[in-house]
Amino acid sequence: MSLATLASHCRTWAGVSRFNTRREFHAAPVVLARKIKERPVLTKQQLAAKARKKALKAKKNIYDTEKMPLNDAISVLRAVEVASPNATYELVIKTQSPERGATVPKGRYSLPREPKTKTEDRILVFAEGKAADEARRAGAAIVGGPELIEGIIQGRHSATLYLCTPDLIRTITPRLGRFLGPLGLMPSDRRGTVTDDIAGFMKRLQGTSEWKGDSVGAIRTAIAKAEWPVEDVAKNVRHFLSVVKQATGNAKTSGAEDSLFQISQLSE
Known part of the structure; x- marks a missing residue:
């Protein structure tokens, strides 16, 4: 093959190659989005059956x-x-x-x-004056005022129940609140252990646990x-x-x- 013929073939191949690498545009139909299938509305009987089936599969308590x-x-x-x-x-x-x-x-x-058989409570009462006398007659083991605070903290005075009159509760709370509170023994209005009727409260306690x-x-x-x-x-x-x-x-x-x-x- 002559050089002239070979050059002619090369030019023809280059032209075809350039033509084929071009991006062609075409008008293809638009692909429709997939249609979401609607869930059927279940009846009451079907919902109940579904719930029973789910309950059977659930983990059972021993x-x-x-x-x-x-x-x-x-x-x-x-x-x-x-x-x-x-x-x-x-x-x-x-x-x-x-x-x-x-x-x-x-x-x-x-x-x-x-x-x-019930056990007797050992009751400590914070009271002064007439209320203190009534508490002693009602059977309180320990009766006194703020002077008892130090003995309670140091363990010299112990009881299973603590009562207090309203006029002394603010005096004893700052020091005894952190000590008796965590033990559940601090007198409080909500429990009824802060009261003026100390004798009546102690009478109601008799026979209870x-x-x-x-x-x-x-x-x-x-x-x-x-x-x-x-x-x-x-x-x-x-x-x-x-x-x-x-x-x-x-x-x-x-x-x-x-x-x-x-x-x-x-x-x-």
Whole structure:
């Protein structure tokens, strides 16, 4: 092949190559967006069936299979503990854990039928003058004014219950608030332990016991004997539950039969 012919072929290839590398425009039809399929509206029966199916797949609580009416639960416990008829049973009420710095719930109660002998409270009263004399006659173990503060902090004076008259509460609060407050023993208007009627308050305390929640919100109390009739045990449980509900502001919640209780053997 001659040089002239080869040069002619090269020019022809270059022209075709330049032509093919150009961007061509064309009129293609617009691609339509994918149509979203509308979900069908479910009927009430279909929604209920869907909810049941979801509930079956949900993780079960280990106590779900143990829930039963209160009277049936007591009957089961009596059957299990037939060999220990003198056992004392403890009722545990689980509440929400108190927030940090919140006041631990507590109160006093008297059951329709007491499962064990009550212990006497050792009462310390902040009072002066006539109120102090009335407190001593009512049976207070320690009675005095601000002079008792140092002895309480140092441990020389101890009591299971502290009462105070309204005229002394501001005097004792600055020093004793941080000491008795965390123990749940500081006199307060809300608990009724700041009162002018010291003798009347102490008279109402006779025959009652104190309940108190722990750090995780659990309240425990001896509730009954295993040998008692089912009706007596149920009456004690309902009464104590109503006391706790009123003290914690849950008096409008459901009854005892709808709540989950854990009644365990406490002692012989």
